[in-house]
Amino acid sequence: QSVLTQPPSASGTPGQRVTISCSGSSSNIGSNYVYWYQQLPGTAPKLLIYRNNQRPSGVPDRFSGSKSGTSASLAISGLRSEDEADYYCAAWDDSLSGPVVFGGGTKLTVL
Amino acid sequence: QVQLQESGPGLVKPSQTLSLTCTVSGGSISSGSYYWSWIRQPAGKGLEWIGRIYTSGSTNYNPSLKSRVTISVDTSKNQFSLKLSSVTAADTAVYYCARSITSGWFDYWGQGTLVTVSS
Numbered sequence: 001q002s003v004l005t006q007p008p009s010a011s012g013t014p015g016q017r018v019t020i021s022c023s024g025s026s027s028n029i030g031s032n033y034v035y036w037y038q039q040l041p042g043t044a045p046k047l048l049i050y051r052n053n054q055r056p057s058g059v060p061d062r063f064s065g066s067k068s069g070t071s072a073s074l075a076i077s078g079l080r081s082e083d084e085a086d087y088y089c090a091a092w093d094d095s096l097s098g099p100v101v102f103g104g105g106t107k108l109t110v111l
Numbered sequence: 112q113v114q115l116q117e118s119g120p121g122l123v124k125p126s127q128t129l130s131l132t133c134t135v136s137g138g139s140i141s142s143g144s145y146y147w148s149w150i151r152q153p154a155g156k157g158l159e160w161i162g163r164i165y166t167s168g169s170t171n172y173n174p175s176l177k178s179r180v181t182i183s184v185d186t187s188k189n190q191f192s193l194k195l196s197s198v199t200a201a202d203t204a205v206y207y208c209a210r211s212i213t214s215g216w217f218d219y220w221g222q223g224t225l226v227t228v229s230s
Contacts (some may be wrong), residue, residue, distance in 0.1 A: 032215070035215045035217075037158075043222075044220040044221065044222055046220070047216070061157070069144045091214075091215050092213070092215050094173050100148070103159060103222065
């Protein structure tokens with residue numbers, strides 16, 4: 001049981017916009033930054049979004065992050081087949097669960 | 112470009128201690144203000160943060176694993192290590208080492224190494 005809650009799956013067709021949610025609490029998302037990772041099959045996770053909505057160099061602007069209260073979202077616009085991957089949210093947790101907690105991951109399928 | 116590489120036995124017997132090392136290249140492990148973490152992922156499951164060591168040598172561990180985990184650093188070899196004691200089949204996973212700037216922000220990852228706990 002992960003501290004941060006994500007839907008186990010999401011899907012979309014090429015060109016569509018999809019969003020993946022991440023729900024937490026006041027001790028993690030509610031008071032700290034959220035980070036998003038993309039994990040392609042058989043590879044290590046890759047940083048996609050940092051500090052809620054910032055993209056590292058090299059990450060396309062099709063990927064965007066947002067946060068409101070104790071929830072966060074990752075949006076992918078102009079969906080491509082290569083976006084098919086697992087996506088994880090992460091945050092700092094001030095409680096005994098921490099200091100680092102992950103979501104359970106969302107498997108994105110491009111139909 | 113910073114690179115991390117995990118190494119260690121791929122098979123560990125139940126009740127024994129799992130030991131892994133992460134070798135950092137492309138930068139000194141003791142320079143800058145970074146945390147050096149271990150994260151694991153059982154097959155088909157999500158990521159679990161195990162613990163971290165700061166450049167000062169201070170450590171933090173996942174409360175659920177704290178009693179069994181030790182993370183240490185060897186600056187002379189530019190490495191940091193993980194020891195997980197009293198392992199069971201539930202500890203079978205791909206183990207990643209990673210660098211973080213602050214909690215949750217992992218900017219560099221190793222490729223991961225599979226550790227299987229079995230007799």
